[in-house]
Amino acid sequence: MSIRNPLSRDPLPREGSPPSVEDVILDAARSCILDFGLRRTTLAEVARRAGVSRPTVYRRWADTRAVVADLMTREITAVIPTFSAEESIHRxxxxxxxxxxxxxxxxxxxxxxxxxxxxxxxPYILERLGTSQKAIIDQVALAVSAGQQQGSIRSGDSRHIAVMVLLMAQSAVQSAAMVAKELPGQSLTQQVRNAIGAYLAPDNHTPTRGDR
Structure with missing residues (x-):
């Protein structure tokens, strides 16, 4: 049994299937940003690299930032894994x-x-949740609910717990460079693992060496 990504569409083309027009355009946008940065990326250049007309792009996205928002959502949701109910959901x-x-x-x-x-x-830090953040919350909330039924995750509102997990992980991602001298790479990863592991642990759980 798997708990799958709640998004109804696969964010990347399925193996063996031709890429959609949207994915071709998003691939072109990705290429432009890596070459020029966001400020110098234009919808005209994205259309040129995608090999489509400008109206084809404009019909789907109003501006470059809208394209980038969908691109980020695709890139993030592509790495969200599935879970097996046959193993520890907590782990x-x-x-x-x-x-x-x-x-x-x-x-x-x-x-x-x-x-x-x-x-x-x-805006996605201070004002509102983006599509990819909502997708992560949805997926984590499903996993938390399954883990609570399994007994491997603490009690509480599964969605509230999922939001807190997002905040913890997001903070570590955004501030990694700021604390790099104090908490470099692997050490940061381990501390995030410890923090989230302890937060999700069932209420009557006593930490052991194996939890670290």
């Missing part, structure tokens, strides 16, 4: 959070945007 969820946050922290696209266009992320 799988902690591993998944580390997997996703590490992938995002080291992802070439996010590194480029964080270094050159950090303000793009500001």
């Amino acid at each position: 799988q969820l902690v591993d998944a959070v580390i997997h996703v946050s590490t992938n995002v922290r080291e992802h070439s696209l996010f590194v480029k945007i964080l270094h050159s266009d950090r303000e793009l992320f500001t």
Whole structure:
């Protein structure tokens, strides 16, 4: 039994299937951002690289930031794993959070945007949840509910717990560079693992060496 990504569509083309027009355009946008940065990426250049007309792009996205928002959602949801109810959901969820946050922290696209266009992320830090954040919350909430039934995850509102997991992981991703001298790479990853593992542990759980 698997707990699958709640998004109704696969964010990447399925193996053996031709890519959709949207994915071709998003691939072109990704290429532009990596080459020029967000500020110098235009819808005209995205259309040219995608090999489609400008109206084809404009019909789908109003501006470059809208394209980038969908691109980020695709890149993030592509690394959200599934869970097996036959194994410890607690362990799988902690591993998944580390997997996703590490992938995002080291992802070439996010590194480029964080270094050159950090303000793009500001609304999703201070004002509102983005599509990819909602997708993560949905997936984590499903896993938390399954883990609670299994007895491997603490009691409480599964969605509230999922939001807190997102906040913890997101903070570590966004602030990794700031604390790099104090808490470099692998040490940061281990501390995030410890924090989320302890937070999700069942109420009557006594930490052991194996939990670390």
